[in-house]
Amino acid sequence: MCHLFASIPQDDTEMETRSVRMNGQVTSIRLEAAFWHTLEDLAENQGMTLAKFLxxxxxxxxxxxxxxRNFASLLRCACLVYLQQQDAAVFEKPGTAPSRHPLSGIRIAS
Structure with missing residues (x-):
């Protein structure tokens, strides 16, 4: 069971700090790369740039x-909710598979 989680590429677990302008203020947000990938997908799915979504x-x-209180934690939780919704949608459409790993947002080779 743990092999699935242990095989997550190390690049996806590396911390990445990004500077984002929100409401005219520049702020830095530090998240694992996998969360940034998921947030980019989430924003695109909402028809927004990442900065606009944030x-x-x-x-x-x-x-x-x-x-x-803790925006980085909120973003991580938002990623989990987004991935759970994607998984639920996949189960509603027989014969489809998610394009990302359900826990980390890692792309799965097809």
Whole structure:
């Protein structure tokens, strides 16, 4: 069982810091590369650039909850929810397979 997880490419587990401009402010966000890949897919799926998606998400959290306590953790959780929704959609469409590893966003060779 652990072989699946142990075989995740090391490049996907490396931390990556990106500077992002949100609402005119530049901020740095540090996430594992696999999460950045998933966020890029998520943003594209929403018809947005990554910066626009991050800004929109941040603004909506502020509106709903009054503050954003840990944005990096929120982004990781958003990736998990997105991947779970993709998996659910795949099960609704027989004969299709996900293009990414369901836990890390790693591309799977077809």
């Amino acid at each position: 800004t929109t998400l941040h603004d909506e959290v502020l509106e709903l909850q009054g503050r954003v």
